Amino acid sequence: MTRIGVLAVQGDVSEHITALRKAAADSVVIEVRAPGQIEECQALVIPGGESTTISRQMDSSGITGELVAAARSGKPVLATCAGMVLVSREIVGEGRFKPLGLMDIKVSRNAFGPQKESFEADLDVRGLDRPYRAVFIRAPVIAEAGGDVEVLARLDEGVVAAREKNLLALAFHPELTDDSRIHQIFLNMLED
Amino acid sequence: MELENLRFGTELLKRGFAKMQKGGVIMDVTTPEQAIIAEEAGAVAVMALHAVPADIRKMGGVARMADPTVIESIMGAVSIPVMAKARIGHFVEAQILEALGVDMVDESEVLTPADEFHIEKTKFTIPFVCGARNLGEACRRIKEGAAMIRTKGEAGTGDVSQAVLHMRMIQGQIRGLKGLDDLQLMEVARDIEADVELVRECARIERLPVVNFAAGGVATPADAALMMQLGADGVFVGSGIFKSENPQAMANAIVQAVHNYDDAALLAEVSKGLGAAMKGLDAASIPESEALQTRGW
Numbered sequence: 380m381t382r383i384g385v386l387a388v389q390g391d392v393s394e395h396i397t398a399l400r401k402a403a404a405d406s407v408v409i410e411v412r413a414p415g416q417i418e419e420c421q422a423l424v425i426p427g428g429e430s431t432t433i434s435r436q437m438d439s440s441g442i443t444g445e446l447v448a449a450a451r452s453g454k455p456v457l458a459t460c461a462g463m464v465l466v467s468r469e470i471v472g473e474g475r476f477k478p479l480g481l482m483d484i485k486v487s488r489n490a491f492g493p494q495k496e497s498f499e500a501d502l503d504v505r506g507l508d509r510p511y512r513a514v515f516i517r518a519p520v521i522a523e524a525g526g527d528v529e530v531l532a533r534l535d536e537g538v539v540a541a542r543e544k545n546l547l548a549l550a551f552h553p554e555l556t557d558d559s560r561i562h563q564i565f566l567n568m569l570e571d
Numbered sequence: 572m573e574l575e576n577l578r579f580g581t582e583l584l585k586r587g588f589a590k591m592q593k594g595g596v597i598m599d600v601t602t603p604e605q606a607i608i609a610e611e612a613g614a615v616a617v618m619a620l621h622a623v624p625a626d627i628r629k630m631g632g633v634a635r636m637a638d639p640t641v642i643e644s645i646m647g648a649v650s651i652p653v654m655a656k657a658r659i660g661h662f663v664e665a666q667i668l669e670a671l672g673v674d675m676v677d678e679s680e681v682l683t684p685a686d687e688f689h690i691e692k693t694k695f696t697i698p699f700v701c702g703a704r705n706l707g708e709a710c711r712r713i714k715e716g717a718a719m720i721r722t723k724g725e726a727g728t729g730d731v732s733q734a735v736l737h738m739r740m741i742q743g744q745i746r747g748l749k750g751l752d753d754l755q756l757m758e759v760a761r762d763i764e765a766d767v768e769l770v771r772e773c774a775r776i777e778r779l780p781v782v783n784f785a786a787g788g789v790a791t792p793a794d795a796a797l798m799m800q801l802g803a804d805g806v807f808v809g810s811g812i813f814k815s816e817n818p819q820a821m822a823n824a825i826v827q828a829v830h831n832y833d834d835a836a837l838l839a840e841v842s843k844g845l846g847a848a849m850k851g852l853d854a855a856s857i858p859e860s861e862a863l864q865t866r867g868w
Contacts, residue, residue: 388830389594389615391587427591429615429651436613436830460591475610475650488650494674495696497584501576510576516587517652517674555587 381569384411384420386446388436390428390461394554399424402562417445422455422569425462427516427552430488433461434476443479450481455568456546463548464488464519471522482543483525490520490536490550502551504540505531507560513539513551520550545571580696585718588652588675588698589782592616592719592805596795596826597784599623599809601641603648605818612822616652616674618807619645624681624727625810625849628863634682636664639671646672654700659867660686662694669697675719676700678712680866681726681809689867692716702786704737704864706744706773707763711868713781714766720779722803723864724787727810729851731794733864734787738801741783748774787864790815790848792828792841799832816846 383403385395387410399408411417423446425433437443450456450466458466467478467486478486491497497517501510513532520537524530532540539550545568553561578584595615600606606617621637622630636657646653652674657664664685665676676699678690692699693716702723703709709720722741724734744763748756748770756774760767772780785798786807795806806829815821824841831837859865 387594391590391593393593394590428593429591429595431610431651432595432613432615432826436826439827440830473650493646493672494584494588494652494698495579495669495672497579497588499578499581499584514583514587516584516591552587555583555590 381406381422382420383408383422383424384417385409385424385426386433386437386442386462387412388428388440389432390426391552391554392426395424395426395459398554398559398562402559403566411442412440414441414445417442417449420449420454422565423449423457425456425458425465426554427460427462430461430464431475434465434478447479447481450479450546453545455565456481457562457565458546458548459552459554460516460518460550463521463550466546466548467521468525482541482546482548483528484521484538484541484543484548485523486519487522487537488519489517491515491518493517500534502532502534502539504561505529506564511560512556512558513553514555515539515551518550521548582718585698585716586781589700589719592652592784593782594830595805596829597654597805597807598812598822599807600645600813603644605813606645606649606653608819609812609822610649610651612819613826614651614822615805616654617645617649618654618656618677618809619673620656623810623813624863625729625814626727627681628727634658636661636668636682639667642668642671642673656682657690658682659684660688660690662690665690665695665699669695673697678717680723680863684866689715700784702864702867703741705740705763707765708868709741709779709783710763710765710769710773713769713779717781719782719784721784721786721807724785724789725854725857726787726863727852728788728854728857729790729811729814729849730854731788731790731797733854734785734789734798735801737787737864738785738798738803741779742802745773745778749777788854789825790851792824792838792845795825796828796832796838799829805829810849814849820845821848
């Protein structure tokens with residue numbers, strides 16, 4: 380049985396777990412909090428939250444190395460919002476923490492401004508037959524993407540969904556809506 | 572992008588913002604330097620104030636929204652969300668905070684209430700957090716549009732007992748809804764002066780429909796972990812950090828404690844050598860007229 384781990388350091392962990400259990404009824408979804416758990420998972424989710432907090436706590440709990448190794452070994456990783464910042468190669472104008480460098484993308488944190496600029500939008504996503512209602516909360520964007528990165532969706536400000544091999548990065552929150560088509564794209568990556 | 576497809580300030584965006592704070596610590600700060608210490612310690616957000624609750628309590632007089640200059644300087648110093656407090660019912664203070672670009676407003680009993688009515692929070696684009704002592708109060712605030720609830724506790728005391736009381740009260744009242752039929756839920760809603768739809772929803776999902784944080788008297792890593800074990804989604808720390816002997820160490824330790832709230836060995840480790848916690852004030856010794864938690868209803 381497929382085991383999917385949701386990084387449970389900080390952020391909207393339970394929303395991801397609920398969304399995955401709905402989209403993948405035949406999978407086991409677990410919270411990953413301690414070293415040793417990532418090995419048992421076939422796929423991983425890095426949820427939304429505060430990237431500075433998650434980065435710091437991942438290091439102190441000793442799971443950073445395991446997460447990097449799992450991503451490099453080809454296990455599918457879904458990274459939403461703060462997760463997208465964490466998997467990037469570089470953060471624009473940011474020295475607060477070092478991202479994991481798992482995807483060849485350069486990311487701007489909080490690219491739309493404060494919470495009053497957070498928004499919902501109907502987004503055209505490559506591979507989906509009709510628009511996806513996307514929820515952007517103090518969202519980042521991908522300012523630059525390397526040649527191997529496939530752009531899945533974009534807004535005027537930049538790329539908001541992208542895939543590079545086994546990594547799927549989103550600036551928005553598919554776990555906050557009932558539409559599980561994005562989670563389905565992620566689950567299909569398990570078959571690749 | 573079709574412009575009419577964009578929507579701002581929806582309930583989903585407001586509650587979603589609050590959900591991103593889960594498992595985190597929100598720290599009261601009064602200067603950009605303190606805000607940087609909070610961010611470096613791993614705080615998920617800061618609350619920008621002109622004085623921490625312990626000092627507000629000491630100063631007496633009318634406590635109001637902080638000077639926008641203070642709030643802007645803190646917003647300029649950190650990348651994490653910045654919250655600020657408005658007086659209960661003072662919707663113009665809230666309008667000003669929204670115009671400044673604050674990420675969330677705390678309609679707070681720590682400040683002197685401006686009205687017997689609370690702010691109509693559904694009218695705002697940005698989300699609000701409000702204090703509550705029981706399920707009725709929590710539901711009334713959610714009905715008015717609050718996207719996050721926190722216990723009131725007794726702010727500025729460093730005495731966690733009131734936060735514990737309020738968290739237990741809300742959790743216990745929700746557990747008490749289990750197995751009730753719809754007529755009985757309607758009766759509960761009448762008794763606690765809450766919207767019946769919200770009471771039904773709490774009964775169905777067995778929790779509040781918004782994030783529920785602990786606040787008001789959290790002063791040590793053990794206090795923070797206690798509130799998490801009691802079911803809080805996260806923790807606000809007011810005076811507890813910058814009124815302690817070593818704020819940086821205390822901030823770090825409280826963040827660690829919230830992330831590892833069920834690991835006693837680690838809690839022991841992070842509790843070592845922090846210097847003195849804030850001196851504090853026994854909440855039971857405060858005359859009712861000076862209690863902050865009885866402000867608002």
